[in-house]
Amino acid sequence: xxxVGLHLPTLSVQEGDNSIINCAYSNSASDYFIWYxxxxxxxxxxxxxxxxxxxxxxxxxxxxxxxKTVKHLSLQIAATQxxxxxxxxxxERESNDYKLSFGAGTTVTVRA
Amino acid sequence: xVKVTQSSRxxxxxxxxxxxxxxxxxxDHENMFWYRQDPGLGLRLIYFSYDVKMKEKGDIPxxxxxxxxxKERFSLILExxxxxxxxxxxxxxxxxxxxxxxxxxxxxxxxxxx
Numbered sequence: 001x002x003x004v005g006l007h008l009p010t011l012s013v014q015e016g017d018n019s020i021i022n023c024a025y026s027n028s029a030s031d032y033f034i035w036y037x038x039x040x041x042x043x044x045x046x047x048x049x050x051x052x053x054x055x056x057x058x059x060x061x062x063x064x065x066x067x068k069t070v071k072h073l074s075l076q077i078a079a080t081q082x083x084x085x086x087x088x089x090x091x092e093r094e095s096n097d098y099k100l101s102f103g104a105g106t107t108v109t110v111r112a
Numbered sequence: 113x114v115k116v117t118q119s120s121r122x123x124x125x126x127x128x129x130x131x132x133x134x135x136x137x138x139x140d141h142e143n144m145f146w147y148r149q150d151p152g153l154g155l156r157l158i159y160f161s162y163d164v165k166m167k168e169k170g171d172i173p174x175x176x177x178x179x180x181x182x183k184e185r186f187s188l189i190l191e192x193x194x195x196x197x198x199x200x201x202x203x204x205x206x207x208x209x210x211x212x213x214x215x216x217x218x219x220x221x222x223x224x225x226x
Contacts, residue, residue: 009152032212034212034214036217041219042219042220043116043202043204043217043218043219043220044155044202044217045217046214046215046216049212049214089154089155093213097213098143098160098162098206098208098213099145099157099160099170100157100213100215101157102147102154102155102156103154104152104153104154105154
């Protein structure tokens, strides 16, 4: 079946470095993608989203890149901070569908 | 701020017990969802509801049922809990008026079935 998945289950990053979290998707009907952050003991929280008619979107310290040719999504975090330690999920949605499909998640650990 | 609350943060039940997990949202959202979260598997959709008294199966509905009698409340029911239902359960809601259908999550209920 089609699914959304992340390349690496864990990522260790030095504080101050940039982080890149990758996600591959296979549903070519997906037109909307979201990154969520889940801190320990909390539910996932929205970080940033991107529609399929875009290839890049920037937020505060975060950038999402979408490559539809190879069905790849990435989240870049600039100047990673200890508070960025969390599990990051990518999710995708088909047009006019309420439901999201989530990837397995990447656990990011920031080293001091 | 949108608030999604779940009735318990931690729950321990015995095999065969009937278990109710409650979720309440305060933003008048039409859509509500129940997921389970397991290591390495991400979030998997159990059931969702897009209106009062409406429900649809997600990817893994077996062993679960749901109830939505009021717009703000969505309940997940384990008719006869089994050890393989030990998991983190997350509730979410979204608005049909939001073109992005952004989902807002509760803090989760960690259920252990012994």
